[in-house]
Amino acid sequence: MHLPRHGVRQKTRKLRGFSLIETLIGVVIVGLCVLAITGGINFCLSTLQSSRQWARSSDILLDMAERLSLVRWEVIEAETFPKEFTALLYPELLAENTNQPAGSVETSPRNQQLRDAAPSAPDSQTNKVEKINTVFRGFIELKPFLGTNNVGYNDHLRHALITVTWQNSSGRTLTNSLEVNLSRNNITDFQEHPAKAPPADLEWTPAPEVIQSLKEEKE
Amino acid sequence: MSIGIIAIFLSVVLTTHVIAQRSYLLIRDNDDLARQIRSTKIELEEALHTADMVLDAGDSPAYLTLLCGSGDSATNVISFIHDPEQETFFKITEETNVTPLLKNCEEISFKLLQRQYEPISTNTPALILPALLPHTLSSCQAVEFHWFCRKYRDEEKTRPSAEQSGRILVRLRN
Numbered sequence: 001m002h003l004p005r006h007g008v009r010q011k012t013r014k015l016r017g018f019s020l021i022e023t024l025i026g027v028v029i030v031g032l033c034v035l036a037i038t039g040g041i042n043f044c045l046s047t048l049q050s051s052r053q054w055a056r057s058s059d060i061l062l063d064m065a066e067r068l069s070l071v072r073w074e075v076i077e078a079e080t081f082p083k084e085f086t087a088l089l090y091p092e093l094l095a096e097n098t099n100q101p102a103g104s105v106e107t108s109p110r111n112q113q114l115r116d117a118a119p120s121a122p123d124s125q126t127n128k129v130e131k132i133n134t135v136f137r138g139f140i141e142l143k144p145f146l147g148t149n150n151v152g153y154n155d156h157l158r159h160a161l162i163t164v165t166w167q168n169s170s171g172r173t174l175t176n177s178l179e180v181n182l183s184r185n186n187i188t189d190f191q192e193h194p195a196k197a198p199p200a201d202l203e204w205t206p207a208p209e210v211i212q213s214l215k216e217e218k219e
Numbered sequence: 220m221s222i223g224i225i226a227i228f229l230s231v232v233l234t235t236h237v238i239a240q241r242s243y244l245l246i247r248d249n250d251d252l253a254r255q256i257r258s259t260k261i262e263l264e265e266a267l268h269t270a271d272m273v274l275d276a277g278d279s280p281a282y283l284t285l286l287c288g289s290g291d292s293a294t295n296v297i298s299f300i301h302d303p304e305q306e307t308f309f310k311i312t313e314e315t316n317v318t319p320l321l322k323n324c325e326e327i328s329f330k331l332l333q334r335q336y337e338p339i340s341t342n343t344p345a346l347i348l349p350a351l352l353p354h355t356l357s358s359c360q361a362v363e364f365h366w367f368c369r370k371y372r373d374e375e376k377t378r379p380s381a382e383q384s385g386r387i388l389v390r391l392r393n
Contacts, residue, residue, distance in 0.1 A: 071334075
């Protein structure tokens with residue numbers, strides 16, 4: 001029986017496995033791919049967390065601007081109000097170093113849930129809460145009005161610069177700020193006024209009743 | 220030997236696939252919540268900034284009814300209500316126009332506040348506004364809105380994929 005030589009060679013080639021170097025190169029390529037994918041995922045997640053922090057910082061700034069606009073002009077002029085404040089990424093969660101009421105640590109079910117999920121070492125519980133719950137530290141700076149000096153009402157205006165700083169997951173300190181003008185003859189100049197009353201002919205259905213009737217309709 | 224290498228390779232690929240899938244879900248759900256919350260805040264701020272007074276409010280379920288407009292033309296009634304069963308936050312205008320604003324919302328609360336008439340002490344931790352006295356809804360001058368929303372990646376609601384919360388203060392028109 002005669003077998004063609006090149007056929008045998010082809011069969012032998014098919015039976016050959018990978019050499020050690022080929023395998024190592026394959027493992028390195030796969031490893032690099034996995035590293036690139038996980039690195040990309042990590043980057044996406046940290047960007048997501050960062051965008052959450054920036055959005056929350058904007059909320060805190062707007063919140064404080066609204067609070068400032070509701071303070072009497074005398075208080076703004078004398079600057080007798082506290083200018084430092086803290087706020088949390090998750091307001092219902094508490095870090096130990098914030099000025100929130102201490103009693104709510106026990107009453108918040110979400111806080112308890114997080115503490116239950118944390119590892120058993122005593123310090124790690126607090127650390128986990130603080131790690132997740134970014135603390136924003138804020139400061140209010142009042143300055144004279146930055147407009148033209150020709151106007152005669154500069155004393156009736158104040159320029160407020162509200163700043164919040166926080167640390168991101170990599171430990172970098174970030175800052176966001178908002179500038180607002182406060183005016184004496186605006187809503188800060190108010191007197192205690194009597195409670196208002198709605199128009200006598202105004203009729204409306206209470207919101208819970210509207211929702212209840214909608215549910216009944218669906219059923 | 221080759222089976223071992225293939226098994227390791229497949230497990231690495233599978234793990235990467237699972238991690239990537241979960242991360243995608245997390246990013247998608249977080250983005251969805253952020254989008255809903257952003258539009259809800261815009262709706263609420265718009266209504267409160269044009270509101271003449273608070274007509275009605277409650278804690279369980281959390282709801283707020285506003286009278287918008289000015290003077291005698293203030294006849295536009297807008298309500299916001301949280302339905303804990305559906306975990307949805309609704310906006311109601313003209314009684315029949317019910318718009319869901321925020322889904323997957325577990326907690327919503329409204330805190331009604333008024334202006335600070337007393338001098339503020341420098342020992343106060345922040346610019347805290349006093350809470351309204353009972354039965355004085357029409358004196359409300361600011362509303363603190365708090366939300367907590369959570370999405371799950373399973374139907375049993377045991378494994379959360381995204382959660383967001385926050386608190387803002389919005390003042391009424393006057």
